[in-house]
Amino acid sequence: MDTISFTLLLIASSVIAIVIATLYSLVLPGIERKVQARIQQRIGPPILTPGFWSVIKFTYKEKVEPIAQMPRLYKCSVYLGVVVVAFLLLFSTPYWWAVLSWGSILGIVGLLKIEEVIYVFMGSQSQSILSTSMPMPDLAKGSKHIGTRREFVEQHSAERAIKMMAIGSLPIYLALIVPFVVGKSILISDVVSFQNPAFFSAPWYGLPLPSHPILFTVPGFLATIPFFLGYTILLNEKPFSILKAKIDVIEGGVLEYASTLRAAYYVMRNLLLFALSSIFVTLFIGIPFDPFTPFVFLLNMLLSIILPVCLAVLVAFSPILTFRQIYPVAIGLSAIGVLAMILAVSI
8 A cells, every 4th residue: 555545444434433432422422321220219310411512512612712821822732632632542453553653552551640740830820710810929838929839639639640640540541551561562552453364364344253262361350450450540430530539629631621621621631531432442442443444443332332331330339539548449450451461471
């Protein structure tokens, strides 16, 4: 295949994947909320309300100008988040596996770290409470300078985001290594080929199924535990929602995002919900998100519902953990991830 043909197919597959994934991701929050509601013996909202209609609603709301130290950076952070998560999703599409190091574990880990840093930007930049400034003495630190500002709730969220980056998200990175250790390669294509060799020779209308998915091995099953809870941590959901615990930091770093900025945040969060699920299906089961193989494409989307449903069950029963509780949980999950890596070497 020549360079021009490959480039055209790469662009076409990317556009199809992002458009369909974005629309599909706006349905997943409704399914998640419905499951939570049924567990808690409630009816719950209509399926399209938490995702699709929320984005439409905030898109048409009156624009609010947040107060920030660097307003452009603050407003662009959420759009950068959407772009980063969109590229993260593209790791499940085969054409991107051939683009430099994008199709390797290095690309996945790098983009996930950028996504985590974005929450620090969101929290550290805000200088208002519901778009209203608060110039008052910093009594909390004993300062006597008139006109200085108190610390804002989003800044506390930024500090917590740094702590979560340091240890809270470690389990999912260790879990991500396991499929690559089993496949004995850092390339996603080799991991998929190890589980589903028929995928690379099947016609576009075929449905090649994995012959030995990593999920059904001992290290794969063990790695699924830290992956799922790390998935919960990256989504800032209970019991790890300390970045946006409503009792104290009120939605954390995203508090000031309103109107189109809030709509973009919902797109970023919901797309991340699907992107991580799709990556799990690709790496642990061997079924990629390939727009040019329709049945494989649909099967990946279908299996990607599993993690959001499990997340809904966890959230329905969970309190919010403090860092005193999160640290030992993260260390324990990291230990499971290391054990899975050790066992994966023997496969």
